Amino acid sequence: MINLFQPQVGAEELDAVNAVFGDRWLGHGPRTKAFEEEFATHLGVAPEHVVFVNSGTAGLFLAVEALDLEPGDEVVLPSLSFLAAANAVLAAGAKPVFCDADRRTLNPTLEDIEAAVTERTKAVVVLHYGGYPGDVVRIAERCRERGIALIEDAACAVASRVDGRPVGTFGDFAMWSFDAMKVLVTGDGGMIYVRDPEQAARVRRLAYHGLAQPSGFGYAKVSARWWELDIPEPGRRVIGNDLTAAIGSVQLRRLPELVGRRKELVALYDRELADTEGLLTPPPLPDGHDSTHYFYWIQVDPQVRDQLASDLYGDGIYTTFRYAPLHRVPAYGSDAHLTASDWAAERTLCLPLHPGLSDADVLTVVASLRKSLAARTAETTRAVA
CATH class of the missing domain: 3.40.640.10 (Type I PLP-dependent aspartate aminotransferase-like (Major domain))
Known part of the structure; x- marks a missing residue:
């Protein structure tokens, strides 16, 4: 996995x-x-x-x-x-x-x-x-x-x-x-x-x-x-x-090494997923901002997001969405209407990201993702037609 x-x-x-x-x-x-x-x-x-x-x-x-x-x-x-x-x-x-x-x-x-x-x-x-x-x-x-x-x-x-x-x-x-x-x-x-x-x-x-x-x-x-x-x-x-x-x-002593590898993996994801139809990658960081690169997230059509996660899991790749919107949790008693949070919660999926990944692992994730996205998008298009 x-x-x-x-x-x-x-x-x-x-x-x-x-x-x-x-x-x-x-x-x-x-x-x-x-x-x-x-x-x-x-x-x-x-x-x-x-x-x-x-x-x-x-x-x-x-x-x-x-x-x-x-x-x-x-x-x-x-x-x-x-x-x-x-x-x-x-x-x-x-x-x-x-x-x-x-x-x-x-x-x-x-x-x-x-x-x-x-x-x-x-x-x-x-x-x-x-x-x-x-x-x-x-x-x-x-x-x-x-x-x-x-x-x-x-x-x-x-x-x-x-x-x-x-x-x-x-x-x-x-x-x-x-x-x-x-x-x-x-x-x-x-x-x-x-x-x-x-x-x-x-x-x-x-x-x-x-x-x-x-x-x-x-x-x-x-x-x-x-x-x-x-x-x-x-x-x-x-x-x-x-x-x-x-x-x-x-x-803490190893932190520059660990974050440096994360940055390399993010750049590889960005490069391999660039211009993928129907998929958004994380936006560029503003000037002067440095990230720890804890998550790498994509955003896709909500009709295919959950199916993508299931397909990738079947290929031995674990993904998830962090973090589920709290305004929807009954225990917190919120009646807020948060359109952007709802939009993101239905479309976002976090991909594997840690320094233990090899470049080959990332390419495996990308290949599985592209295959699933193409298949699920085609299914959705046929269903609509």
């Missing part, structure tokens, strides 16, 4: 794990701190502004929790998002308000955001679809002008930049996912960035039970009674650990 995603781990990551085993310290410790410092350098921020957590989802929940939302407060987010963001808003007692997105990039524009903002809006969440930075610069500027918090869901965008500035540093909060399907993998894990230093310290507390000072072995040297508890407010335990952090440090 040619998979959609596939983690790229090997001898370096295994050596790092073995070193953690040798130290007999698998939990939150020095390697966690080192990974946070390395990721902060990657972002160009101070280490105290980033916290390594056990998932990108945990980062979303922490960011929303730090906003102290109340019933009646609204958070605007694109419908074409991962469900974790909407769940975090609901869990905080606020209301998710879904906005539309550009139907080709699947990223919300400033105009999409503004159409959903009301006097009750306390925060905006943007997802950088497939690693494309999107309209984040204009959105961030407008949020600052209006005093609305901006949360960047940068799960897909660990190496994305706008004019050299890392995606995730434009808003007030950002988080990255390092699960087994992402570009930088730690098995499970994530990083959260918090712009305000006081909020960053608070988020770090909330990530570990709300403790002002952890009460374990590492603090015996700084407190005479290190077992006593100081909890300004209750939290949860969603911190990362040295085992996954050690893998993350290796992956």
Whole structure:
């Protein structure tokens, strides 16, 4: 099976794990701190502004929790998002308000955001679809002008930049996912960035039970009674650990290599699928934008999209659509009419994209896709006639 995603781990990551085993310290410790410092350098921020957590989802929940939302407060987010963001808003007692997105990039524009903002809006969440930075610069500027918090869901965008500035540093909060399907993998894990230093310290507390000072072995040297508890407010335990952090440090060093190969594969897809009748490929990136290239998506006639996915699966090629529109999910109680999101949701299909693919794999995907598209389009044409 040619998979959609596939983690790229090997001898370096295994050596790092073995070193953690040798130290007999698998939990939150020095390697966690080192990974946070390395990721902060990657972002160009101070280490105290980033916290390594056990998932990108945990980062979303922490960011929303730090906003102290109340019933009646609204958070605007694109419908074409991962469900974790909407769940975090609901869990905080606020209301998710879904906005539309550009139907080709699947990223919300400033105009999409503004159409959903009301006097009750306390925060905006943007997802950088497939690693494309999107309209984040204009959105961030407008949020600052209006005093609305901006949360960047940068799960897909660990190496994305706008004019050299890392995606995730434009808003007030950002988080990255390092699960087994992402570009930088730690098995499970994530990083959260918090712009305000006081909020960053608070988020770090909330990530570990709300403790002002952890009460374990590492603090015996700084407190005479290190077992006593100081909890300004209750939290949860969603911190990362040295085992996954050690893998993350290796992956971060390899990131240019991993993203470079993704870029080559995207260029190959673009070249091989250029001018294919009835098929759209991702639009070019604007000047100054760099993508992590997490997704490669095509858009086709909605009457053939699902059949294409089935045909490719039959040929040993796994595809899917990310992300299903949240305004259609009954649990979120939305009555929004989002024409561009609906258009994209019926036409978009994500093709395999990961550094483990060979050029031959991509050509196999393209050949299967072209064959299926021609056959299914002909069937649809005959049915209409």
